[in-house]
Amino acid sequence: MPPTAGAPSPRAASAPRLALVRTLPAVPAPRLPVLPGEGADDAALDRAFTAAAARYWHPVARSVDVRRQPRAAMLLGVPLVLWRPVASNGVSALVDQCPHRGVPLSSGTVDEDGRLRCAYHAWAFAGDGRCVEVPQQPDRRIPDVVAARRVRAAEGAGLVWACLVEAADEARARPRFPEIEDRGWPHHVGAVQDWSAQAARQVENFCDIGHFSVLHPDTFGNPRVRTVDPYPVHRDGDTVRAEYHYPAVDPLAAPGPDGRRPVGETHLRYRIELPFGVWLAGAHGPGSVMFVVSAPTTATTLRLFWMSAFDPAVHGDGPVDGAALQAVEDRIWAPDRRIVESQRPVRLFAANEVHRAFDALGVAYRRALRDLGFAPSTLPPTPTPTPTPPAPTRPTSAPRVSLVRHMR
Numbered sequence: 001m002p003p004t005a006g007a008p009s010p011r012a013a014s015a016p017r018l019a020l021v022r023t024l025p026a027v028p029a030p031r032l033p034v035l036p037g038e039g040a041d042d043a044a045l046d047r048a049f050t051a052a053a054a055r056y057w058h059p060v061a062r063s064v065d066v067r068r069q070p071r072a073a074m075l076l077g078v079p080l081v082l083w084r085p086v087a088s089n090g091v092s093a094l095v096d097q098c099p100h101r102g103v104p105l106s107s108g109t110v111d112e113d114g115r116l117r118c119a120y121h122a123w124a125f126a127g128d129g130r131c132v133e134v135p136q137q138p139d140r141r142i143p144d145v146v147a148a149r150r151v152r153a154a155e156g157a158g159l160v161w162a163c164l165v166e167a168a169d170e171a172r173a174r175p176r177f178p179e180i181e182d183r184g185w186p187h188h189v190g191a192v193q194d195w196s197a198q199a200a201r202q203v204e205n206f207c208d209i210g211h212f213s214v215l216h217p218d219t220f221g222n223p224r225v226r227t228v229d230p231y232p233v234h235r236d237g238d239t240v241r242a243e244y245h246y247p248a249v250d251p252l253a254a255p256g257p258d259g260r261r262p263v264g265e266t267h268l269r270y271r272i273e274l275p276f277g278v279w280l281a282g283a284h285g286p287g288s289v290m291f292v293v294s295a296p297t298t299a300t301t302l303r304l305f306w307m308s309a310f311d312p313a314v315h316g317d318g319p320v321d322g323a324a325l326q327a328v329e330d331r332i333w334a335p336d337r338r339i340v341e342s343q344r345p346v347r348l349f350a351a352n353e354v355h356r357a358f359d360a361l362g363v364a365y366r367r368a369l370r371d372l373g374f375a376p377s378t379l380p381p382t383p384t385p386t387p388t389p390p391a392p393t394r395p396t397s398a399p400r401v402s403l404v405r406h407m408r
């Protein structure tokens with residue numbers, strides 16, 4: 001709007017104030033504290049992370065959740081559409097973007113001939129992504145280049161997996177979980193969770209022995225045994241392995257007359273399937289195995305999948321009580337999620353954190369990820385954990401002594 005005739009111009013009206021400001025002493029800019037890791041080159045970190053992770057298979061959905069009709073998913077920032085071209089056949093995964101005008105194909109429908117039809121102009125796509133019908137020009141040949149981009153997909157262990165690169169660029173085969181895939185142990189596929197955290201942070205938390213007694217006292221954590229004894233860790237090709245004996249509390253048992261729930265030694269055997277899968281024997285006691293796979297939906301977010309399987313020789317052939325298992329696991333996942341989502345910096349390799357000897361598995365995991373290219377090569381190496389000094393000789397409380405003896 002032009003200035004009203006006769007009214008003082010805004011510039012003239014502000015002149016005295018400007019003069020006043022010029023007389024004030026300059027105020028120095030405050031120096032705010034900078035959190036360790038903040039200000040790192042996040043774009044470079046995400047590029048390295050994404051480029052490395054793209055060479056692996058990751059779960060994108062549970063098999064039971066992918067039916068005939070299309071379903072959207074996300075992997076490393078790439079939107080995907082998952083669907084079953086023929087009801088009895090496998091899963092097809094395409095980049096979720098119609099080559100005609102960019103509409104998400106997941107908003108379309110699968111027709112009676114098992115072809116995915118776009119919601120906008122009803123072009124039809126086959127399972128390999130080729131466009132096989134353009135209803136607006138039914139008599140014209142469709143060039144081969146008219147296609148939605150196919151993404152390799154496979155099913156196993158109750159999950160749909162996808163790999164964004166072709167086989168020649170693949171870093172390793174999809175990890176297998178033999179108790180489910182080969183041995184047919186009764187199992188439960190848990191509810192999917194979306195966390196606002198980097199996948200590597202979640203894996204490290206799942207393998208972090210030192211937090212059990214601190215963060216999980218209302219389930220399996222034993223608040224009377226916080227000490228973590230030295231434990232062996234081995235890197236072996238695509239896996240990192242460790243074992244630990246933990247005096248876990250039974251999360252389902254009622255407290256005894258002393259108010260405590262019973263404690264039983266748990267022999268935990270970890271096998272990290274690099275980069276983001278973990279096989280854990282003993283999670284639910286002897287004869288049990290838990291699989292947790294963290295899928296990087298983006299470089300800084302994850303979708304968590306978990307399954308638990310039970311040796312029929314120990315637990316019988318009956319079905320797993322999935323509802324009860326889910327209820328317990330929900331109580332364990334909740335504090336883990338709260339902690340991991342609160343960690344800063346979000347990006348693991350932006351962190352300049354200290355390590356102690358009891359962090360050995362996490363440190364070995366970070367080293368393995370670096371070896372595989374998940375951190376920019378310009379970053380300094382992961383420091384060696386500080387050896388834990390010998391414990392001072394001091395009287396130890398009676399319950400802890402008896403528990404430790406029981407463990408060993």
Ligand code: FES
Pocket residue numbers: 098099100101102103118119120121122123
């Ligand atoms: S946008 Fe998909 S058919 Fe036109």
Ligand SMILES: [Fe+2]
Pocket residue numbers: 205206211212215216332336
């Ligand atoms: Fe935990």
